[in-house]
Amino acid sequence: MLSRVVNVVEQVADAALGIVGVRVLTEEPSHTTKKLTDTVEIRRYEPRIAAETTVEGSDEEKARSDGFRRLAGYIFGGNQGSRQVAMTAPVSQGAAKGEKIAMTAPVSTSSDENGWVIRFFMPSKWTMATLPTPKDDRVRLVEVPEESVAAVRFSGSRSPEAVAAKTKELLDALAAKGVETAGEPVSWFYDPPWTLPFRRRNEVVVPIAA
Template identity: 45%
Template sequence: MRRINTPDQALRVLRIALILGLSLTGACAIATEEPAFIVSLAQRDCEVREYPALVVAEVSVTGDRKAAASAGFRLLAGYIFGGNTARQKIAMTAPVVQAAAVGQKIAMTAPVLQSGGNGQWLIRFIMPRGSTLESLPSPNNPRAQLHNIAPARMAVARFSGLARQDRIAAKTAALAGFVNAQHLQAIGSPSLAQYDPPWTLWFLRRNEVMIPIAPVAAN
């Protein structure tokens, strides 16, 4: 075992231990619920999932991907932390989803969802299980909107670590290859789903790229 010989070394070890503790406890405390889904096909890091109908809070944000994700998160966090007509706190779920806004809304379900195009992004929080448009309080900020999301079939590629642009691009390409190889039909643009709070250590972070695909044809 390596010895700690100086006060500076001891301080560095203490900081690492504190950050690790915050990451582990924060991840458990904040993201306690994830939407249910059924896996109908799995191959290495790629899956096809069947998601039920969901209710989401959504905001449209302009900017680069990272800045838009941060701004959208703050706006939606304001809603669930009491910025609503009932001053009601709503449980945080995972993931947060980000997708490019390209003229029509992406039929995306679960995580925080982030997607975008031409600098316009949709950021989504999934509302807790059992939520309805009638039971949820209205957001105080008119930029935040509540929507029903229909049941959806999603092709998903999982990856850990930081969601850098090069990794997102590589996983998106791999997922597109999976969709083609399995003779599936993409019906929307890719989205990025992130499951962890920003202080989570990079090697503990869970991310996914998602592509909506056509449902199985009825016989």
């Protein structure tokens, strides 16, 4: 009982801090970082696990909202055993691009005909063997291999127009530096919708050749 009360207090505190973009209790996947330009970073991520769902339709913002609710349902007890899994950052969104998605394999994306793939990365203490099984069969647990990515950060609007502008900026910067991409760009969002826009951490990320 006490642990539940503590958990609720922590969640309330985290939500309040989230208004101003403070993520004290939010784990991020382990990685190394180096600068490519003043605005573009190169990162190397270790293997990790994600809970993901595919949301049909072409509306990017609605897909993000619907996918977030499905995945939040999973980590807040919508699983076998009704266990809670801590929220992490970022939330990932990429186009589903018509690919068939294997239940236990990493997913790559290439066109938006089938909708959007939304991902929550799982805290590092969990494994595929220990994570609870989702009750919603639209939620999948996938292993994400180690990868190198290029990222550009921005605050403010998360609209499709804002994401498209940052995607162009990132790809132009990589082309100018002769860096080869190895996949499609995705959007990463580190803060909840209620965070003040100028305090939000948003990113466009693209895999690159190691």
